[in-house]
Amino acid sequence: MPSYVLHLLHFNLQYCAGGLDGLYEDWPTDAESVENQIIDESFAPVLDVLDAHPGWTFDIELQAYMIEVLAARRPEVLAHLRDLADAGQVELISVHYSDQLWTAYPWHDEEVSLTLTRSVFEANDLPLSDVVWTQEGQFGQGMLERMPEGGYAIAVMPHNLAGYTWGSDARAPLYSYAAATGDVQVVLGGDDHTSDMFSVEWYFLDDGELYTTGNLDPYLGPAFLYNAEATQRRVADLEAAERDGARIIGVHDYVAAIAEVTAAEPLPPVIDGTWQPNDTSNLYRWMGGSGLWDETEQDDAVLTSNTRARHIVEAAEVAGGDPELLEQAWRELLLAEVSDATGWNPYSTEVQYALDHATASIALAERSLPAQDVCDGVDSFHIDLLSGSVASGPAPGLVTMDSPPPIDVVSGTDRTAIAEWGLARQTSASVQVYGGTFTFPPGGDAIALSFPWDGEQVVTIPALLEAPVTLSANDVAKDTFALPLPSGLLRLSDGVWLIQETSVTHLAAVFSKSEGTVQFKDETNSGAAIWRYRVVISESDEDAEQAAVALAMALNLKPTVTLPCPVPADPPPDAAADPGCSCTNASRKTTAWVGVVGMAIAWTRRRRFHSRTTSVRRPE
Numbered sequence: 324m325p326s327y328v329l330h331l332l333h334f335n336l337q338y339c340a341g342g343l344d345g346l347y348e349d350w351p352t353d354a355e356s357v358e359n360q361i362i363d364e365s366f367a368p369v370l371d372v373l374d375a376h377p378g379w380t381f382d383i384e385l386q387a388y389m390i391e392v393l394a395a396r397r398p399e400v401l402a403h404l405r406d407l408a409d410a411g412q413v414e415l416i417s418v419h420y421s422d423q424l425w426t427a428y429p430w431h432d433e434e435v436s437l438t439l440t441r442s443v444f445e446a447n448d449l450p451l452s453d454v455v456w457t458q459e460g461q462f463g464q465g466m467l468e469r470m471p472e473g474g475y476a477i478a479v480m481p482h483n484l485a486g487y488t489w490g491s492d493a494r495a496p497l498y499s500y501a502a503a504t505g506d507v508q509v510v511l512g513g514d515d516h517t518s519d520m521f522s523v524e525w526y527f528l529d530d531g532e533l534y535t536t537g538n539l540d541p542y543l544g545p546a547f548l549y550n551a552e553a554t555q556r557r558v559a560d561l562e563a564a565e566r567d568g569a570r571i572i573g574v575h576d577y578v579a580a581i582a583e584v585t586a587a588e589p590l591p592p593v594i595d596g597t598w599q600p601n602d603t604s605n606l607y608r609w610m611g612g613s614g615l616w617d618e619t620e621q622d623d624a625v626l627t628s629n630t631r632a633r634h635i636v637e638a639a640e641v642a643g644g645d646p647e648l649l650e651q652a653w654r655e656l657l658l659a660e661v662s663d664a665t666g667w668n669p670y671s672t673e674v675q676y677a678l679d680h681a682t683a684s685i686a687l688a689e690r691s692l693p694a695q696d697v698c699d700g701v702d703s704f705h706i707d708l709l710s711g712s713v714a715s716g717p718a719p720g721l722v723t724m725d726s727p728p729p730i731d732v733v734s735g736t737d738r739t740a741i742a743e744w745g746l747a748r749q750t751s752a753s754v755q756v757y758g759g760t761f762t763f764p765p766g767g768d769a770i771a772l773s774f775p776w777d778g779e780q781v782v783t784i785p786a787l788l789e790a791p792v793t794l795s796a797n798d799v800a801k802d803t804f805a806l807p808l809p810s811g812l813l814r815l816s817d818g819v820w821l822i823q824e825t826s827v828t829h830l831a832a833v834f835s836k837s838e839g840t841v842q843f844k845d846e847t848n849s850g851a852a853i854w855r856y857r858v859v860i861s862e863s864d865e866d867a868e869q870a871a872v873a874l875a876m877a878l879n880l881k882p883t884v885t886l887p888c889p890v891p892a893d894p895p896p897d898a899a900a901d902p903g904c905s906c907t908n909a910s911r912k913t914t915a916w917v918g919v920v921g922m923a924i925a926w927t928r929r930r931r932f933h934s935r936t937t938s939v940r941r942p943e
Contacts, residue, residue, distance in 0.1 A: 325521045326569040327577050328561065330381040331456060331479065331512060332531030334366055335422050336389040338541045340663045341676030347544040354676075355396075361532055361541055362397050364549045368535040370403045372558060373412045379561065379571035383531065384416035384456045387443035388658070394447055405449055414452040414573040417444065418475065420654065422458035424609055424662035426595045426786040426807040427626060427829065429880050430465070432633055432660065433787055435653045437473055453477055454574045456512065459609075459662050460484065460598025465787030467593075471505030477578050478507055479528075481598035482514035487605065489591050490800025496523070497578065499587035508578055509590050512598075520584045523577065524569070526561070542670075592798040595786045595807050603666065607805035610831035613769075613846035614668030620847040622665045625677045626829035629659050630879075632681040634826065636688040638706040638884035642713065644691030652687035655680045689887055698888035709881035728757040728858040730819065735771030735842055738763050740854070754861040754870045763852040770852055771844035774821055778836045781806075782814035784872075789880060791872060796836050805831040812875035813841060820859040820871035825879045828854040 338361060342354035351357075373379055383404075393401040407413040419425060420439040425432070444451050453476040455466065460481040467478060478500070485494065496516045498509040513528045532540050537553035539546055561571055572580075596605050604612060611622050636652045644652075663669060664677035697704045697715035704715045727744040734740045740761035763770045781794040786809050806813075811823035813832055823829070823843065833842045845852070857874055861867035877883070 324519070325580065326564075326567075327521065327523045327580070328564050328569045328571050329523060329525050329528075329574060329577060330571070331416075331525075331528045331574065332369060332381060332383050332534055333456065333458070333529065334361070334383060334385040334389065334531040335458060335663070336361055336386065336392060337422050337658070337661045337663055337676075338530070338532060339670065339673070340658075340661050341670075341672035341679075343542065343544060343670065344672045346542075346670075350545045352544065354672075357541055358392060359396060360547060362393065362400060364547060365532040365534065365536050365541075367397075367400050367403070368549050368554060369531065370400070370407060370413075372535070372554065373407050374403070376558075376561070376571070377410070377412065378565070380412050380414065380573035380576065381571075382414045382416055382452070382454060382456075382574050385531075386422050386458070387417055387420045387440040390417075390443050390447055390449065401447065405447070408450050411573075414454060414575055415444075415449055416452050416454050416456055418455055418457055418473070419657070421657040421661050422663065423657055423660040424459070424461070424665065424807075425457065425660070426461050426463060426597075426606060426809065427610060428629065428633060428660060428786075428809055430469070430787045430789065431637060432657065433469075436657050439650075439653065439657070452573075452575055454479065459666075460512070461596070461662075461786075462593065462598075463595035463786050464593055464792060465595075465785045467500045467507050467509075467590075468502045468504075469787050470507050471502050476505075476507060477575060478509045479512040479574060480509050480593070481596075482511040483598060484593075484596040484600055485511050485514070487596065487600040487801055487804070488594055488799055495588040497581055497585055497587040498590040500590040508582070508587060510574065510578060518585075521581055523581075524564075526564075527557075592794050594781075594794070594799060594804065600804075604803070604833065605805045605831075606807045607831045607833055607844075609662060609666035610805070610807055610829065611843070611845045611847065612666065612831075614666060616668060616670055617847060618849075619671040619674060620665070620669050621674050621678075622847045623828060623830055623845050623852070624848070625659075625664050625674060625681075627826055628678055628681045629656065630826045630829055632656055632659065632684045632688075634708070634882055634884045635685050635886065637708055638886055639688035639691050641706050641708060641711050642695065642886060643693050644688060645693070648687050648691035652684045652691065655684035655687060659684060692886060692889045694889055694891075702888050703885050704888060705883050705885050707881075707883045709876060726757065728755075728759075728860060730775055730815070730858065732759070733773045734761075735773050735844060736768045738766045738768050738770045740770070740772065753863055754859065754866050756870065756874060757858040757860070759856045759858065761854040761856075763854070765849060765851045767849055769844055769846040770848065771842055772854065772856075773840045773842045774815055776834065776839055776841045777816040778839045780814060781834065782868075783808060783832075784810035784812050784875065784880075789876070791868065796834075799834075802837050803833060803835045805833045808832050809879075810875045811879045812871060814868070814871075815841065815858075818861050818864045818867045820867050822857040822859070822871060822875050822878060824855040824857070826882075828856070 336358050339357045342357050343352035408415050417440050419436040455475045456479040462480050494514050500507045513525045516523050535554040537550035541547050659677045659680035664673045695704050701715045726746040740763045743760045745758045782791050785792050811825045814820050830843045859867050859871040
């Protein structure tokens with residue numbers, strides 16, 4: 324009986340995005356030094372392990388940004404990686420330029436990220452695998468739908484997310500999803516399997532930074548070093564398994580092998596999720612939930628800042644901005660969208676990293692703008708992203724008048740919001756759109772709003788898609804689960820739809836079947852806050868859906884964006900981000916923070932997903 328051993332090492336050069344300023348004394352904590360340490364202590368040693376074992380294949384997932392850094396600072400490591408990939412010992416997995424929280428943003432951002440990724444890999448003569456695994460194990464229907472368009476055919480779904488969604492211990496070794504442009508095969512990462520036909524052991528599916536460092540991560544600074552003894556234990560495990568007949572194989576070849584002996588089952592319904600949903604309430608930890616440094620975490624500020632920036636960059640694109648400056652702007656924006664800026668436990672430099680890169684993306688986008696015919700005598704113009712039209716004059720707005728919607732909206736904490744409702748727009752005799760602005764006072768408690776939900780259907784626009792998808796609430800095993808809502812849209816009940824305005828408020832929607840509510844909650848903002856929502860109501864659910872989708876498109880996915888009219892001037896110095904040092908935070912010498920607290924950082928910052936350090940199950 325064939326026996327397979329799989330590795331999927333997820334490397335994240337933005338593990339400590341922006342560096343570790345303030346954590347250690349007499350140790351380099353600037354972003355470039357931390358990135359170099361990741362390469363030298365954890366990445367290059369993995370390549371050495373493979374070099375010594377030419378019959379082994381590992382899957383290595385990394386962002387295209389890391390390839391740029393390797394080319395700029397460690398060309399010898401890049402050459403080593405290329406040789407191993409060409410020899411079939413490394414399946415290189417990459418579907419994004421930066422380790423973005425792609426589930427929180429519209430499709431166009433990931434579309435640009437994919438294009439940049441392909442260009443970076445082609446420029447460095449590196450092959451791309453047809454396997455998909457992404458930062459934080461993010462997964463969703465939109466990803467599956469888009470994969471065939473980009474030449475990707477195999478998705479690795481976190482087994483924890485499968486259990487979170489389906490609630491069953493029964494697992495098939497292979498699934499199939501029928502996308503509009505082709506079929507996608509799906510395997511559950513971390514799910515060991517034994518049958519009469521074959522066995523598979525996921526020896527390692529985790530942060531690659533842990534593999535050769537004795538399970539220590541970059542937050543430990545001077546302790547995050549190559550550990551020869553721990554690495555040799557892993558090697559000994561694999562050598563023993565190989566002697567017993569196991570193949571140390573890549574995911575692509577593994578799927579090809581088992582597809583010959585087992586039929587793929589249809590993939591059950593999936594939700595936008597991540598690889599440790601039970602520990603993080605799915606996407607909530609990244610979109611409202613606090614971590615270790617809650618005093619400096621700013622989930623909503625980062626997410627809305629990135630949303631506003633992406634609208635401006637896309638608008639500059641539509642307005643005919645300079646392509647080179649726009650490519651730089653997109654690079655900056657995709658760096659800003661890194662998931663580490665809002666979860667698991669974002670350090671202050673990671674939060675600032677996102678805010679700084681978003682600001683830089685706006686500056687580059689505005690610099691890219693050519694002269695506009697509509698700018699005669701005015702200082703701004705508007706781009707309708709949906710139609711591509713350009714106009715001057717006042718930005719389009721909504722007529723409002725006092726009128727609350729006929730639903731109960733409840734502040735969920737002691738920091739009660741002041742609500743101002745208006746009848747924002749009446750699109751027809753049967754459809755009414757209410758605009759709600761909620762002002763929260765400053766204070767130490769979390770802020771929250773709860774909307775009534777019928778608990779029967781989950782209707783949203785999943786990440787990377789632009790049309791609603793309907794699931795039965797029973798398709799999700801968990802009573803409470805959080806979804807990212809990149810479009811801001813969800814259905815509350817028959818004829819009642821809700822839109823979160825994501826450039827103002829961008830938090831996960833936490834569904835509770837038992838309570839019959841959808842809650843938005845932010846544990847990371849102790850200051851004053853303003854949230855904005857729309858409620859669409861009609862006697863006809865079809866009419867309400869049509870109006871709500873159009874409004875979500877107009878507010879969040881393809882809004883009308885105001886841009887400044889270009890001012891003729893001499894071109895400023897090139898502000899392009901140098902891939903050799905893309906971060907804005909320099910290190911400063913402060914009090915050392917090592918020992919017990921440092922270890923707490925390591926073990927609470929990251930998730931031990933599915934790695935083993937002792938043994939591999941032997942073939943029977």
